[in-house]
Amino acid sequence: MKNIAPAISPPSGIGDNKPANHVVLDWVHEVELLTKPENVFWCDGSDREHQYLLQEAVRQNVLIKLNDQKVPRSYLHRSNPNDVARVEQFTFICTPSKEEAGPTNNWSEPAQTYSKLHGLLKGAMRGRSLFVVPYIMGPPDSPLTKVGFEITDSIYVVLSMRIMTRMGAIAVKRLGHDLVAEWNRGVHSLLDVDPARRFICHFPQDNTIISVGSGYGGNVLLSKKCLALRIGSYLARKQGWMAEHMLILGVESPEGKKHYVAAAFPSACGKTNFAMLIPPKHFAGWKVTTVGDDIAWMQIRDGRLFAVNPENGYFGVVPGTNYKSNPNAMKSIAHDLLYTNVALTDDGDVWWEGKDPDGSGPNHAIDWRGNDWTPDSKEKAAHPNSRFTAPVRNNPVLDPDFEKGEGVPISAIIFGGRRSNTMPLVFQSFDWEHGVYLGATMASETTAAATGAVGQVRRDPMAMLTLAIISGTGSQLENA
């Protein structure tokens, strides 16, 4: 196998901060024996570690440093052109019985799947570094917060997880010495980024995720769709909460009265834009603030529905983002972030289709594949599913209660989709049960976010079609 991720050799004091928890140490050791890395890098989330990893990523051409005058402290990553979206057809739920995986998922028998994956992982990290990434999902003092550890051989994954989650010492500390605590085990290896050896497998009974053969966002940032939604929906059902594919926003009237709403849209239907909405002039004095743009963990307490955003960053679609469509997103992606699969201009800036509302653009750039690009090129400069990975702190309208442990109280749940006909702009259900029906039957025309045909109407209950693990979607529908 070609080594696409050569091992790094950090100086003393970086990458050697081993956690004390013996269950974690034993598990890492097991993966180490299987994958045979050259060394193990223990992430602690410190600034020093961050700077070192960025420098190594640039040295290995995993990241390209952008012009500090244009996009301060930011980098561009290009994924393998065969690896640009989540792969639903290679995503498996490995529960003991097929029924437990639910009718909307691909099921695979656990023992056989472990055996197949272990075969692929055998010696897979030879000559590479094995990174151990501890993280928490959820505000530090929320009762819903979960600990995860992701093992990966991709420096891009480490740097992305540092943005998308609360990563490092905070998770190690939270887990402490507890030998029976619940935490998620994630194992990721790039292998050789071959679609024929690409599998994203979830073992909800073992709170384990194994992802091989991809280096792209949703397939490899195991905190997000894998833990926060798929494993999350399984844990939620057992533990009496809900893991939902929903943005959460606050809306405050000029009189200071505030409501929060949660909204489920399938991917690439404008969740991020809606969560960062700037009201038109006519609505002077109204304020919209973002709690989350993708995932909501919710629980009913004292008769009210409360929600937290378990994430710490945004992984949004770039093309079409501009100062007209989403000024707050533009400010969020102006510094301290990673771009994936956008175009690089000659002056070290990034560019994408729709960046300039007037349709202008550079006369020359390097496209997302690394080839020369001009306005006459037939190919897109940025991949339609190119992404930004940006910290929530970049968002000028981050809700002040984003970190609140108990979450924010939800006044309304919105279901939406991309429908060119049939569905009116907005309507309200008659009652709760009817509302559940609206969520259960929602549908959207497909886009590039998940690979597959574009433009077909696909049913996507609660926007969770491929993101929920339940013993029958029915159970989720009953619980919703």
Add this chain to the structure above:
Amino acid sequence: MNWFRKGEGGKFLWPGFGDNMRVLKWIIDRCEGSNGALKSPIGWLPGLHDLDLAELDLDRKSVDELLEIDHEDWKKELAEHKKFFDSLGGVVPQELTNQREQLAARFAE
């Protein structure tokens, strides 16, 4: 809600982006019980004057199209709901099957 409805010539009818505030405002008002709606077979729809469309360049025809419930389209939609539920096997709760029947019945009224 649906920001993506298209009119003649395949053009999006709704401006979207910041103007989605207008729809959000209707939802908040409904939560507070301070705004109106019309009963339709599929649920409560904003009436023409329930949505704040001031200072928006949107003609009456587009608004009508945005809020239109086309019975032929919904006949197809209901059939799709049934097809989808059937595809899930026996896991669809009875309450949801009942909801579909009630929806069909409201169209038949």
